[in-house]
Amino acid sequence: MPKKLSNQxxxxxxxxxxKKNVLIPFKKLIFFGFTVLSFFVFTNSVxxxxxxxxxxxxxxxxxxxxxxxxxxxxxGMFEGKKILPPKISQANASLPQVLGDNVAPGEKHIFVDxxxxxxxxxxxxxxxxxxxxxxxKWNRTxxxxxxxxxxxxxxxxxxxxxxxxxDLPNVPYVMYFHNDxxxxxxxxxxxxxxxxxxxxxxxxxxxxxxxxxxxxxxVGNTPGTEVSICDQITxxxxxxxxxxxxx
Amino acid sequence: MKTSRIELDTxxxxxxxxxxxxxxxxxxxxRTVSQNRITLPAVEKPxxxxxxxxxxxxxxxxxxxxxxxxxxxxxxxxxxTNADFSNTYNVMASNADGSNxxxxxxxxxxxxxxxxxxxxxxxxSPDDKYVFITLASGSATQALAxxxxxxxxxxxxPYTNVATVFAANGPDSTYQETTGWAxxxxxxxNTKTPSGSKxxxxxxxxxxxxxxxxxxxx
Numbered sequence: 001m002p003k004k005l006s007n008q009x010x011x012x013x014x015x016x017x018x019k020k021n022v023l024i025p026f027k028k029l030i031f032f033g034f035t036v037l038s039f040f041v042f043t044n045s046v047x048x049x050x051x052x053x054x055x056x057x058x059x060x061x062x063x064x065x066x067x068x069x070x071x072x073x074x075x076g077m078f079e080g081k082k083i084l085p086p087k088i089s090q091a092n093a094s095l096p097q098v099l100g101d102n103v104a105p106g107e108k109h110i111f112v113d114x115x116x117x118x119x120x121x122x123x124x125x126x127x128x129x130x131x132x133x134x135x136x137k138w139n140r141t142x143x144x145x146x147x148x149x150x151x152x153x154x155x156x157x158x159x160x161x162x163x164x165x166x167d168l169p170n171v172p173y174v175m176y177f178h179n180d181x182x183x184x185x186x187x188x189x190x191x192x193x194x195x196x197x198x199x200x201x202x203x204x205x206x207x208x209x210x211x212x213x214x215x216x217x218x219v220g221n222t223p224g225t226e227v228s229i230c231d232q233i234t235x236x237x238x239x240x241x242x243x244x245x246x247x
Numbered sequence: 248m249k250t251s252r253i254e255l256d257t258x259x260x261x262x263x264x265x266x267x268x269x270x271x272x273x274x275x276x277x278r279t280v281s282q283n284r285i286t287l288p289a290v291e292k293p294x295x296x297x298x299x300x301x302x303x304x305x306x307x308x309x310x311x312x313x314x315x316x317x318x319x320x321x322x323x324x325x326x327x328t329n330a331d332f333s334n335t336y337n338v339m340a341s342n343a344d345g346s347n348x349x350x351x352x353x354x355x356x357x358x359x360x361x362x363x364x365x366x367x368x369x370x371x372s373p374d375d376k377y378v379f380i381t382l383a384s385g386s387a388t389q390a391l392a393x394x395x396x397x398x399x400x401x402x403x404x405p406y407t408n409v410a411t412v413f414a415a416n417g418p419d420s421t422y423q424e425t426t427g428w429a430x431x432x433x434x435x436x437n438t439k440t441p442s443g444s445k446x447x448x449x450x451x452x453x454x455x456x457x458x459x460x461x462x463x464x465x
Contacts, residue, residue: 027258078430079430083431111287120287122288124288132368137463144283187373189373189428189430190316190372190427191429191435193427194426194465206314206318230285237286238286239283239285240282243282244283
């Protein structure tokens with residue numbers, strides 16, 4: 001008959017020390033999981049910020065050249081077709097203002113409604129221009145509230161690959177509002193009122209010319225004319241922006 | 248002692264990682280679900296007055312026009328309602344200042360086949376060599392494309408009826424609308440499928456009237 005050992009100390013197994021710390025690998029596993037998750041979320045956030053704030057409308061020219069460019073001998077290309085660009089003169093940079101010339105001074109604000117492909121420009125509470133435009137078809141036109149940061153009477157825009165490659169010299173009356181996303185004249189198509197751009201706001205040259213003469217670029221610490229890109233402008237005059245670029 | 252230190256370090260890193268993860272997730276989430284609402288200025292409207300429309304049948308000619316995107320050309324259409332309720336349309340192209348006027352289309356509809364001819368916003372080709380006008384009749388809208396200098400097209404016809412060309416050469420989808428110009432001589436055509444959904448888009452190349460199906464819907 002074996003002797004009852006209830007009041008005696010149990011003999012200590014040789015591997016008891018390891019059993020006591022069995023939670024450490026488990027915690028390490030959780031820690032590893034959270035580290036991976038954190039890394040994933042961090043990378044996702046960084047990429048989102050990068051895409052939102054550093055993306056290009058024209059991937060061939062947005063990093064290399066956002067400057068004045070006039071080349072009256074160049075031939076353009078769009079949708080696989082050769083295009084003759086308009087002749088541009090440096091004198092076009094100082095145009096007489098026709099919009100709002102009889103309107104009391106007031107804050108200038110440009111709105112673009114992506115749902116109706118319509119641009120409206122206000123001086124104070126007076127509507128000075130309303131016209132059809134062509135926004136992003138191949139890249140999304142970013143929504144948000146911006147200011148014109150650069151005005152160029154002409155520049156060259158390049159991008160795309162293969163059959164979608166385009167090279168457009170003498171793009172007239174450019175008003176950049178976010179990276180290389182800008183309002184500008186488009187001489188290579190006439191399909192306004194329908195998305196037809198790589199992210200910019202394409203305008204008829206005649207409209208872009210008038211808007212260019214009216215809108216202000218930045219002067220010293222004063223920002224340029226405000227540009228609001230809206231997913232939709234409601235009947236009550238509300239500009240709705242989903243997932244806007246945060247400055 | 249050593250075990251306890253490892254546990255503390257693990258716990259600390261665990262909390263830091265979780266905190267960073269949650270913070271980044273919240274920031275990321277905030278960016279993707281945010282919505283801005285801005286109120287546009289209340290537009291000053293001019294005083295409006297109402298007028299009685301004269302009931303006489305024969306009316307004065309009414310003229311509408313559309314300037315070319317580069318501002319150098321003008322397409323104008325004069326509509327006259329005749330005593331028999333029919334309309335006579337005269338479409339003219341000219342320089343923006345009205346000079347060098349050229350009649351490029353003239354037509355008369357009757358009471359039976361009453362339609363509405365109009366000049367769309369995108370009427371001019373980018374190089375100002377072609378124009379298209381639209382004819383709405385019932386639920387269908389046709390597009391007539393022609394040269395802006397009044398000369399006939401390549402096949403000697405005065406204009407191309409885009410819907411007719413599409414019906415003769417197009418596949419299963421049905422012509423719906425002509426939206427504008429993809430380039431100097433390419434008209435953009437939207438279609439619908441037999442089930443009524445949006446069909447593929449096409450280019451109609453002038454003056455050859457050749458159709459090119461696109462991979463992108465416009």
